[in-house]
Amino acid sequence: MTYQVLVIIDSKASKSSNLEDPLLFSETPHQITSLSYEEFDHTSVSDDEFDCVIFITHLHSSLPTSLRYSLIDKFHPTPVIVVLDQYDEELERKVINEGARNCFFLDCFDQAHFDYAMQDAIRLAKLQYHSLSRVSKSNQLFRQLKDENAFYDLIEKTMPAYIFVKDENFVILRANDRFINLYPEELRNQVVGYTTLEHYSLEDREPFLIKDREAFDYGFSETLEKITFPDGKVRTMHTTKTRFDSLNGRPHILGLSIDVTEREVLIERLQKSNKDLEQFAYTASHDLKSPLNAIKKLVNWIEEDYGELFPAEVTTQFGLIKSRAERMSQLLSDLLEYSRLHKRIGEGDYEKFKFNEFVKPIHALNENSESFSLDVSDIEVLLPKTALNIVLLNLLNNTIKHHHESVGVISIKVDENKSGYIIDYQDDGPGIDDMYAQKIFEMFQTLQPRDKVEGSGMGLAIVQKIIDYYGGNIQLMDSSKGVHFRIVWPSKNVLSND
Amino acid sequence: MNSNSDEVSLLVVEDDDIDFMTIQRSFAKMKIANPLIRAIDGVEALNILMSGEVSKPFIVLLDLNMPRMGGHELLNSIRSTEGIADTVIFILTSSADEKDILKSYQYNVAGYFVKEEAGQGFLEILSLLNGYWRIACLPKK
Missing domain, CATH: 3.30.450.20 (PAS domain)
Structure with a gap:
């Protein structure tokens, strides 16, 4: 490491006494900036530019003593070493008292001693500087802490x-x-x-x-x-x-x-209105059924008692009355089921079971199911049985009811991932146009006139309601043939979020 | 065999005319000649029972949902009234609610039937009742 040394020479002194540079033979690596006192007086020197200042002056210098000393002050904390031409005990004491790190005399100059003193002064100054900076660092930390405290106070307040x-x-x-x-x-x-x-x-x-x-x-x-x-x-x-x-x-x-008062009040209200709505749907569908049943009975009795007397036209119209009454009855039954879904699946407990073994008996419940072959994943799943039963029964029923052929193939593939199951339901029926992808899940929506294919249009609405209840979703996927539904069914731990 | 089977009356407590007509038609169809009496709600049924209008032996076929006094209320009154507490009662209702079934049996009903939408199921109920009063011994006093 090369020390940066500033040498200031009292020019009058140097002229009259021919002072030699005390660093001329120094073995300490250094770089000198040399200035006369007058030059120094007119230039600005920043105090951290130099490691050490050597001030060479004359015992009988015309420079007032006070000026010399102010110079020592000026460089603080950079160490100042004063070099005089002749030994003078009193002056040495004064110089040291004023803060010079050391004082040397050219008439009894010891190069090694000077070098040592200079290095020592620099080292000491650096040490002082570090300890000072440590203090200022802890001051800074203290300020930061205060800042942070003020910030937390603000958080606490707001x-x-x-x-x-x-x-x-x-x-x-x-x-x-x-x-x-x-x-x-x-x-x-x-x-x-x-x-x-x-x-x-x-x-x-x-x-x-x-x-x-x-x-x-x-x-x-x-x-x-x-x-x-x-x-x-x-x-x-x-x-x-x-x-x-x-x-x-x-x-x-x-x-x-x-x-959370407002939130809880809203939740309570929402729960109540949901309950009311379910109760309404239940009561409406239930109470509408009894007069309908009465009509159905009366129609039957008239037919039983006087059917033989009917002209052909009336027989046909009677058939229509009966089929419409039957349809309304089905609509009400499905609406009733829809309104009671939550009650029916109850807690909807998740169970472990073999998926393919579970699907087969459900499929068998539908008419003509024997003409539709099933290809189901052989996988063990953890899902709510009752709910899945209703979902699959409706999907399978739709496939068979709407199929354009008398035979068909249904594939149900189940994949397990971290968050749950993906169930891909695919058949080879006529399929569903993309434009109905949303509509099919609405209540009472059918894509064919009910006179052609009987149906309440509640099946997929029921399916969606169930899957919604478990936090999953069902959507119609693009498919080149048949219908492809993808069901995402979250596993239990995802749902309960703990 | 109960020699008095023909004398057993049936008191039907039913607010719906057509439901009552269904019973009448089924009686005719099955050629059951036992006397058929109707009360349109619990209040009327209680009056009939208290007045002793219907002679024993008889059984009651009771609907649950009725205006003024419903089935459960009537059950409660019958069971806590001396003299008629031993009445043999069957429930015939459109409610398949678990709670209704449980509550009815707590009042010691002899049976609980859910009204079917189609007529066929009702004939079965009637033939059961017909068999019941022919075979079972009923309180006569």
């Missing part, structure tokens, strides 16, 4: 949550303003440092403590609670409590409570 910290005795150690403002004004200075339990009803208190204890014992607790706050408001809160170790090693819990 977050729409009630934040609090409790110790093992359930005493509140810290709380954000939002939390403290839950208390009436006269109580707000009695929140931190207190349990505040006495401000809650007995019914509210016990669950708090149970969840606190749970968090202390297991590290975390979570609850949805309806609380009557000290200010009288009743709110539904979603609260999590997380244990952490404080600086003194004691366990504390951090509580984070979010007001």
Whole structure:
């Protein structure tokens, strides 16, 4: 390493005394910038440019002593070494006192000693510089910490949550303003440092403590609670409590409570309106059935009693009345089934079973099923049986009912992946035009007149409702022949999201 | 064989005219000559039972959903009223609800039938009843 050395020469001194450069024979690697005092006075020298400053001057220099010393000050913390032409004990003392690192005399100059002193001064200065920078670094860290604290304070203030910290005795150690403002004004200075339990009803208190204890014992607790706050408001809160170790090693819990009252009210309303709707569909389809049954019976009786007397036209029309009544009855039955699907599949428990063995008996339930061959994946699956049964029965029934030939081939391939199952259902029937890809899943939609092919148009709506219930989906895929449905059926763990 | 089989009356508690007509037609079809009495709801049925209008032995065929007083209510009244608590009752309803079935049997009904949409099923029920009162011994006093 080469030292950068600034040599300043008191020119008057150098002229009169012919001072020699003390670094001329130095073995310390260095690079010199040499300036006369006058030159130096007029140039600006930055203080971190040099490792060391050598100031050469005359014992009887015309430069006022004070000026010399201010020069030493000027370079601080860069070390300054003063070199005088003659030894003078008093002057040496003065120079050192003013802060020069060392003082040498040309009349008794020792090159090795000077080199050593210079290196030493530089080393010392560097050490000082490092320790200084360490201090400034810790100052900087302190500032950063303050910054960060201010940032967290801001979060604490603006977050729409009630934040609090409790110790093992359930005493509140810290709380954000939002939390403290839950208390009436006269109580707000009695929140931190207190349990505040006495401000809650007995019914509210016990669950708090149970969840606190749970968090202390297991590290975390979570609850949805309806609380009557000290200010009288009743709110539904979603609260999590997380244990952490404080600086003194004691366990504390951090509580984070979010007001979910509106959300819960909406959910409740939605559930109720869904239930109402199901109840409506159930009642409507059920109650509409009984007058229809009465009509069907009366028609039958008339035919039984007077059928022989009918002219041919009336017999035909009677047949039509009966078939329409039968159709309406079917529509109502399917609507009834649709409205009761959730009830029917119940909890819809997932079971393990062989897929191909499961499909065969379902297929056999349909008329003419023996003319339609099945190609089903031989795979063990974990799926809800009742629900899958309804889905497959409807798909298979559609294939057979709508097939343009009297025989056909149906393939059901099941692939398992991380998130669940992909079921590809493919037949060789007439297929479904792309433009109906959405419509077919709507209620009461049929693609052929009901007089041609009897059907309520509820089959695929039922299928979709079931698959929706399990968080999956079904879609019509592009297919060169026949129909191709792809069902994505999530596995249980994906659904329950824990 | 119960020698009094012809005397067994059937009290039908049914609000729907056509449902009652169905029973009448089926009686005629099966040539059952036993007396057939109708009450249009629970209130009327209770009055008939209390007044002793229908002579024993008889059995009751009861619908569940009716205006004024429904089947379950009537069952409750019958079972808690002295003198008629021993009435033999069959349920004939359109409800296949598990809860309705359970509740009915808790009132000790003799049987629970769900009304079929088509007529054929009803003939079976009637022939069962016909066999029942011919073979079973019923309370006569």
